[in-house]
Amino acid sequence: MKSPKKHRFLLFGLIIAGAISCATPRAPTGGPSDKAGPKVEYTIPETGTTNFDGRSFTFQFNEFVNRSTVASAITVEPDLGIEYKLDWRRTQLTIEFEDSFPDSTTIILTLGTDLSDTKGNKLGSPIRLAISTGDEIDQGEVSGRIRLASNGRGAGDQKVLLYRSPFDFTQKASYEAQTDTGGVFEFSYLADGRYKALYVDDRNRNKIWDQGSESAYPFFKEFITLEKEGKDTLDVIYTSQIDSIAPNLQGVGLFSTNRMRLRFSENVRITENTELTILDSLGSQYSTAYPLYISPKEQFVAFAQSEEPLLENKDYTLRLSGITDASGNSVDTSGYAFTGSAQEDTTMQRHISANGANGILQDEVFEVTFAAPITDTDIIDSTVVIEGQVDFDDWPEMETNRNKLLIRPQGEWIAGVEYQFLVWNPVTQRRKLYEPQVWDSTEYGEIEVVLENVDSTDIHYLRVLSPDGEEQSFTKFNQTTTVSALPPLSYTLILFKDKNGDGKWNRGSVVPYKSPERYYVQEGLRVQEGFTSGVNINFD
Structure with a gap:
């Protein structure tokens, strides 16, 4: 009976050993949180090598790499059409090409910033390995920077394509660069010649500007002319993250015969010019509607109120204008078909937002936005304005407009006096305190x-x-x-x-x-x- 137990033990051990040998390598667990991207400790051959006659390139990383991110992060320039395969030995990557490279050619292998470790931390900047099959290696350089138009910070992970004369935008670019976290990009090891750089939203990563579906923008120099070992720097350009896609209205829901919930494909903004028109089944104008607010938690959702009831089993079309995304792209105005409803309005009247987070000016209106049009007189009757040490339960300059409570100064808010607004909140049956800073004109x-x-x-x-x-x-x-x-x-x-x-x-x-x-x-x-x-x- 002892012999079978031994066999079972040995078989179990072999199974475990086999499982371990086939597992994807992972870094040891425990210790402080790892937020740093992988680094290359050395390469074989070294960058700058000349008279190279090999076919393989080795990158030694300082940690385990997420192997699924590697293939799409590799760029070979110029594109010689030579196939290659990847071989891994723990933290070491070898790229093996099937054929030899042409004579007297500078070859650049780039690992882009999409490459990450097993915890999702990406490379901080692209890694380049350049060799030459001839006696010398090209040394030309072109660099530049792309910043965000919204705040001036560096725009990371952006693609720049560099074409060498003759220029043909229907073909693959000669070179590709990716910005680092500071928005800086660099082309190195370039031969002398005439070049053109484009900032391209290369979504399919094919190094081609697909003019029908991808945006491209120029730099301030149309052409770059490099002498041998020459260098050039392009002026900074700004990007609004290349969002040229207009948001779409994806759904219209009715919470009542008048209250509408509009769901968009992305976060949207209401402007002063926002207009909502409702057409009947014959295409004639039936009603207008006005925006109530954008949902603070789901900013792709807007609520609106129709002036006329949207009747059950009746077909309507909603047309919009003046609603945009953060980049200013306007919502498609072609119209969205929906059906009316007999649903009773169960919206709980409550506060949504108020202005004054950064203070209000002496002549500025204090404004509280409610969830629904204000019909409850208690909202005005129970609201108290405290001016310094004086309480006003009948502040004269107070009114409602649709779903907004407007509290105006009596001329101007008094300089040096603290104001408190105790605004009635129907859902809690209590007043909510607001204490905006009132800025004195002397400040x-x-x-x-x-x-x-x-x-x-x-x-x-x-x-x-x-x-x-x-x-x-x-x-x-x-x-x-x-x-x-x-x-x-x-x-x-x-x-x-x-x-x-x-x-x-x-x-x-x-x-x-x-x-x-x-x-x-x-x-x-x-x-x-x-x-x-x-x-x-x-x-x-």
């Missing part, structure tokens, strides 16, 4: 912007945004402008040169070539109480 500061080396006839626009992203000012000017009456907060400045006079920032075009309009953004500009914050800008 205001201003921002002066001076443009250097520009023509006095050039047209520029300046946007000043508050800490919560609200537009404080939008100014048209030539060389100098001052934005006054700003509370002492931190602001974001966005400025662009309006070269074509259309009042909008244009990012240029590739075909025909039109350079981008000059752009500048500065985040966190602090306005000091009673002082002028000066900003000098030179686009050169």
